[in-house]
Amino acid sequence: MFKDLNPILHSQLRLAVVSILISVKEAEFTYLREKTDATAGNLSVQINKLKEAGYIDVSKSFKDNYPQTICRITPLGVQAFEEYVRDLQTYLNIKK
Amino acid sequence: MEQEKEFTSQESLALITKMINKTRRDYLDSGLSALLWGSVITICSLATFVNYKLNWRVLDYIWFLTIAAVVPQIIIAIREGKNRKHRAYEDDLMGGIWISFGISVFLLSYILSVYNVSEQAPLYLMLYGVPTFATGYARRFKPMLIGGVACWVLAIVSHYTPYPYSMLCIAVAAQVAWFIPGLIIRKCYLKAKEQHV
Numbered sequence: 001m002f003k004d005l006n007p008i009l010h011s012q013l014r015l016a017v018v019s020i021l022i023s024v025k026e027a028e029f030t031y032l033r034e035k036t037d038a039t040a041g042n043l044s045v046q047i048n049k050l051k052e053a054g055y056i057d058v059s060k061s062f063k064d065n066y067p068q069t070i071c072r073i074t075p076l077g078v079q080a081f082e083e084y085v086r087d088l089q090t091y092l093n094i095k096k
Numbered sequence: 097m098e099q100e101k102e103f104t105s106q107e108s109l110a111l112i113t114k115m116i117n118k119t120r121r122d123y124l125d126s127g128l129s130a131l132l133w134g135s136v137i138t139i140c141s142l143a144t145f146v147n148y149k150l151n152w153r154v155l156d157y158i159w160f161l162t163i164a165a166v167v168p169q170i171i172i173a174i175r176e177g178k179n180r181k182h183r184a185y186e187d188d189l190m191g192g193i194w195i196s197f198g199i200s201v202f203l204l205s206y207i208l209s210v211y212n213v214s215e216q217a218p219l220y221l222m223l224y225g226v227p228t229f230a231t232g233y234a235r236r237f238k239p240m241l242i243g244g245v246a247c248w249v250l251a252i253v254s255h256y257t258p259y260p261y262s263m264l265c266i267a268v269a270a271q272v273a274w275f276i277p278g279l280i281i282r283k284c285y286l287k288a289k290e291q292h293v
Contacts, residue, residue: 005105012103012111019115024182031181035118064178085112091105 005091008053009084013038013046018081021056021073029069047071055080119182127282128172134275136165141266148260159205166198186234197227217262221251221269228273239280243273 009015016036020027033043047069050056055077059070073081103111140158147155200223208216229244231237247269254265 005108010108015108015111016115019112020119023116023119025185025187027182034181035115085109088105088108092109 005087006080006084008049008055009080011046013042014050015084017043017046017050017071018055018073018077021071022078022081026070026072029071032071050077053080119184122182122288125281126172126176126285127278127280128176129169130274130278130281132165132168132172132278134270134273134278136161137270138267138275141263141270145260145263145267148263190231190234193227193230197223214259215255215262217254217257217259217266218251221247221254221265224269224273225251232277237277237281239277240273243269243277246272 009018013036016038017032020032020035029040029043029047032038032047033040036043038046047056047058051058053076054074057072057074059072061068061070140161143155143158147158201220204219204223208219213219225244225247228240228247232240232242232244250265250269254262257265
C-alpha cells in the first residue's frame with residue numbers, strides 16, 4: 001500500500017526526527033532523544049541513515065567537555081519531507 | 097519509539113503533527129529577562145514618581161539602574177544559550193529586534209537629555225511597544241501581543257497625563273508588557289523543565 005512512500009522517511013523514528021528538524025533551525029541529539037523517547041543507540045542508527053540519505057547534517061563538537069551532536073535538516077531533507085507529506089495527502093485524498 | 101514499525105498514512109500524519117506541536121510547546125526562554133526588565137522599569141518609574149514628593153537626591157539617579165541591569169541580562173542570555181538544546185528559526189530575529197531596541201532606548205535617552213524634552217514618557221512607551229508586540233507576534237504569545245498594544249495605548253494616555261503621573265503609565269506598561277508575560281513564561285518553563293527531569 002505504501003510502496004510509493006519514501007522508505008527513508010516512512011519509519012516512525014526517522015519521520016519523528018525529520019518532523020522535529022523541519023520545525024527548528026537545529027537540535028541537539030539529547031533534544032531529539034527527549035522528544036522521541038527513543039534509546040540513544042536506536043536514535044543514533046536512524047540519524048546515520050538520514051545523514052547517509054543527505055536529509056540531515058550532523059556536526060559534532062564539545063560543550064563543557066562533553067561531546068555534543070547537533071542535527072540540522074538539509075534542503076534535500078526539506079524537499080523529501082514536503083514530497084512525503086504530499087504523497088500522504090494523496091493517499092488520504094486530502095485536497096489543498 | 098520503535099525502529100521500523102509498520103504504520104498507516106493517518107498514523108504518519110498524526111506523528112508529524114505531534115512532533116511539530118511538541119517543538120512548538122517548548123519554551124526557549126526562562127522568562128528571567130522579561131521579569132528582570134519588568135521589575136527594573138517598574139522600580140525606576142515608581143521611584144521617580146515617589147521622588148516628585150520626596151525630592152531625594154539619590155533617587156534622581158535611579159534610571160542608572162537600567163545600565164546596571166545589563167550585567168545580569170548578559171549573564172541570563174549566556175546561561176540560556178548554554179542550556180538551550182535547540183534553536184528556533186526566529187531566535188536570531190528576536191535577538192536582533194531586542195538588541196536594536198536596547199540601542200534605540202539608550203540613543204533616545206541621550207537625545208532627549210540633549211534637547212531637554214520634558215514629555216518623555218510617550219516616546220519611551222511607543223518604543224517599548226515595538227519589540228514586545230514583535231515578540232508576541234512571532235512567537236504567537238498573546239500576553240506579549242497584549243503588552244505591546246498596552247504600551248501604545250499607554251503612550252497616548254501618558255501624553256494627556258501630567259508629570260509625575262505619566263511615570264505610572266510607564267510602571268503599568270512594564271508590568272503588562274514584561275513582568276506579567278515573564279511570570280507566565282517562567283511558569284511554563286519550570287513546568288516543562290519538571291516534566292523532562
